[in-house]
Amino acid sequence: MVNDFTRSTVVRGKGGCNIARYRYLAKNMQGTTASGTLEASNRREVYRLLKERDYYPIKVEKVIQVRDIKDLKISSKINSRDLAVLCKQFSTMLKAGIPIVKCLDILSKQLSNRLLRSVFAEMYTEVRSGRSLSESLAGRGKYFPQLFTSMVEAGEASGTLDEVLGNLAQHYEKEHKLIQKVKNSMTYPVIVLVVAVAVVYFLLTVVVPTFVSIFSRSGAMLPLPTRMLLYLSDFMLKYGIFVLLFLIMLAFGFYLATSRGEGRYKWHKLLLRLPMVKTVVVQSISTRFSGTLGILLRTGIPLVTALEIVKKVVGNEVAQRGLQYVQETARKGGGISAPLEQLNLFPPMLIQMVRIGEESGTLDEMLLKTAEFYEGELETNLTRLTTLLEPMVIVLLGGIVAFIVLSIALPMFEMTSFVG
Template identity: 40%
Template sequence: MPVYSYKVKDSDGNLITGTLELESKTVCIDNLKQKNYYILDIKEKEEKKDIFESINSSRKVKVKDIAVFCRQFATLINAGLPIVTSLATMVEQVENKKLKGALSEVYEDVQKGKGLSESMRKHPDVFPMLLFNMIEAGEVSGTLDNVLNEMADHFEKENNLSQKVKSALAYPMVVSIVAICVVIFLVTNVLPTFVGMFKNAGAQLPLPTMILLGLSDSISHYWYVYIADIALTVFLIMKALKTENGRRLYDSLALKVPIFGPLNKKVITSRFTRTLATLISSGIPLIEAMTVIEKVVGNTIVADGLKKVEEEIKRGKGLAEPLKKMGIFPPMVIQMINVGEDSGSLDSILKKTADFYDSEVDAAVSQMTTLIEPLIIVVLASVVGFIVISIVMPMFQMYNFVGQ
């Protein structure tokens, strides 16, 4: 709970200073006014944070945190508590420092009479655009608790989707890193021992052994250059991804790369259909829903395509035909949307489509892992085999020399 230092005067004109630990600045002002003080100044005291707390407060708010917040907030409102009281409870409840700070400001704004969605819009780095648009719809329709429960379901599924993809990528990354470390150990520690023995025996070193020997010397004497090159490469890639052209190139490759490309398209399809279904079922117009989806789809190439689709819709065309021109979404999705538009049940059909592609993502993740495992084994076996051959070849030459 924040601490406020105040400077006031009493009825006799005496200057009084002190501190109060209260929920917000507004509550602090009310408390002092009840004591008939004339308020001169009120400031929130900044708490000294250690380095770990500072790092924690600057962390990004995860989708999982937003899902938990929506579920708990919906429970409080459904229990009959006012929004202000529910927000005060949530400020105490959440653990993420960044989310807690944003909720504190939202709480103060709502106390001043502002709407919940309007207050949340001030924190786009904390609350997703989809969330405060849906909350706005819930405020208008008087179904805020239902909307929050829908958002909790949505973000829980979104979190599960992200975790599946991360889990699929984690295995090959870990195996690759371990394999590289093992190869470096063999080249820098094991190989030089054998090479020294061969040289003492006067054996002629073959070309593969000479190549590995040069690599071993290079890594042993100039390891810092390799580390600096890797760090510089990572830095340049991260910097390029922050530029518009760099991000477009990355997003374009993400849709075209073998194995990963089809998986990314299925993830985008699942995210698109689920988000659009959630927005439409809450009464948000299709054009406005498309604007929101452009911001949350997570791929600039797809977002650009959706902007063109939005323009086509504004000209009076349906959703299915412009989506087909994008060439991103599978024919089944286009057909389902077409049926939904004709039958007037687009939201329910989109939800069923999203559930289907959630299972498709599961299958694609399993298939990707199945394809990557043998590929890693082949590459690792080739590298280790080359090292073994480089060591064995001089041995055979020594045996042939002794045999003669």
């Protein structure tokens, strides 16, 4: 027999101590087990209260509450990898027949992300007190994406929460792989570019100034490249720190201008016009659109509601505004293949697959197959883009270094010839 007699009991600490919440498991002399939570200033207060009611504590542990997160300096960022691990573990436990409350208790102790552990400890307490899992998630929108919350709500309502979480695990695994592919594709060119800037700065501020006195004593007319190099070196020595600060401010201003509103829209529109970048961006949008919409429809979420969620995950402002028009058409009872085609954004194959899915009543299946296809295409094109960027950056670096070396060598050759 399990008893829970202290769920709302609050023990006031002495001397203005901070009140914390503790989860306990206890037994009495008759063998009755009691479990629940207590609010007290420390563990000793919990032991005292339990013993007053003739219960002997077996286990007492402090619950980290959501309001304590700032004190712990934990970031409120939960990435796709954390969500994939969460969904996979949750789904596995539910399929094994473990109750939701027990699953939340286990997750609050074993998840690697400290923020998730803290949040699930709070959710465990709420669900134990009678709230549903979806109700507990609804108040935590800043931690969980709307896709996750809506899918859990639909799975809980249909009794297929384990399957829904399994699908979500696959979705977030693919999302994580997609993000990693993009990051890995850009890592090498960025590193080479940073090294190039550092090398050029070193040459201009350390190497070139050593030749200035030599050139000055020669009294010869210096070639144009050498004069340009000496002027640039002198400028960097005097104003290098200001140039660096200007570049940092420029990058920060660019980020602010392109991170919201009309600036974000114009930047995303520009990306869709760049020759090599456009293909990768369109395939990324297509992958997220078809994969997310497919998994939402398979769960049983209505099309209009699903499109509202999809708009927020496509990652492109142009596509987001276009999908607003598609959503309005669907709300009026029309299909989505025609308005998608009118956007002139998505590839013809995706439009055809959507049209076939609408006609055959298998839209979710067609979308998921389309997502798999574009995942492969995106990986191929990211590799191709990286292959093109690498030699371009190397050639740029080599050209800059060659210019500096040549600018120094030309007057040296002339001086050697004059002496000879």
